[in-house]
Amino acid sequence: MSAGNLNLLSIDIEDWYLSYDSSQITPAKWHLLESRVTQSTRIFLKLLAEHQLKATFFVLGWIAEQHPELIREISEAGHEIGYHSYNHALPVNQGPVEFEADLIRGLDLLENITGKRPVQYRAPMFSLCNESSWALPLLMKHGIEISSSYKAFQRVNGHKIPNGPFYFIHGNNRLLELPLNRLNLPALNWVYSGSGYFRLLPIGVLKSLFSQSRYNMAYFHPRDFDLSVPTTKQLPAYRNFMNRVGNASTSPKLNKLLNEFGFIPLGQAAVQLRQQTLPEIIIDSL
Ligand SMILES: [Zn+2]
8 A cells, every 4th residue: 555545445236227317217116127136246356366355345225135145155255344325215205204214124134134233323315414414413323333325525513524534423433434535636626436437437547546546446336347337218328328438448547546546444444543643523512
């Protein structure tokens, strides 16, 4: 690892047809679409095995129910399993009661499959925000120790989300937040470290951006590695386009980055970060 750099490796386990908050194709119709999540996830698993690396897998509850053997395979390979909501409903649209029920359902589900209760959570689309900060005490209440649910530079009740690891403090509890980092230039807060952004940027630019930032949250979806993502009339044309553009470049580019930079999963980062003093955001008043 380059001195002082923290590069995290994560993937959100959902299928190719999911986009945004699952409003484009209703979850009731998901079972009618071809499932490609297992074969696409295995491309990423193979790449990790070749580099002898571990990553954090944030799993959709619906996928865990449909493909428990895939989740067991990931867990038995020594990777970390976190929860990514049951069907990608945004917490801000769920409200506290529905959110808490969703959280319990998913943690139970993943514990039943892997034998371990997850302590990591990522909100769909890094979507926790000012209007859904009530979710933080609920995450703590249900044993979540690590969240990756905010975007750097967002404003939450007057606090600016740091472009790196920090703690949310609530009473005697603390939650490590590992946000999605962004390019730190005025009016150019670009995301570059994952998914479509990663697929579109040339490897030279990616290398330069990853080396310049002290903290990088690399995040992928199984479809980013899929060379044959289907198209469907149920998605708008731009989504069909975005699902496929640059996919052939994901594995080769990630392979190069993994050769050059050190990457660790979020849980391993949390252990290292315990030795350090991090910024804190006190949420009692939110
Ligand atoms: Zn997602």
